[in-house]
Amino acid sequence: xxxxxxxxxxxxxxxxxxxxxxxxxxxxxxxxxxxxxxxxxxxxxxxxxxxxxxxxxxxxxxxxxxxxxxxxxxxxxxxxxxxxxxxxx
Numbered sequence: 001x002x003x004x005x006x007x008x009x010x011x012x013x014x015x016x017x018x019x020x021x022x023x024x025x026x027x028x029x030x031x032x033x034x035x036x037x038x039x040x041x042x043x044x045x046x047x048x049x050x051x052x053x054x055x056x057x058x059x060x061x062x063x064x065x066x067x068x069x070x071x072x073x074x075x076x077x078x079x080x081x082x083x084x085x086x087x088x089x
Contacts, residue, residue: 055081 012020022030029050030037036051056068067073067081 055084057081057085 008025010023010026012022014020030048031050038049038051040047040049054069058066058068060066065085067078069077073081
């Protein structure tokens with residue numbers, strides 16, 4: 001099911017404890033690390049958005065920058081951090 005204004009739409013079941021399981025395609029888009037999804041109540045319902053990882057750049061003993069995310073970084077995240085640091089020089 002899709003919505004012309006919002007993209008793919010999914011209907012999920014809520015269990016007796018109030019938990020719901022998101023479809024795999026949605027989890028892959030939303031979840032950057034376990035437990036990191038922002039949930040906001042809106043006038044239209046609930047909005048789920050991915051949480052951007054916190055970047056912490058430190059300088060290693062060899063003088064090279066070290067990026068810490070608190071989890072394994074993807075290649076795209078590393079390249080984006082490099083571009084960001086270069087732009088600030």
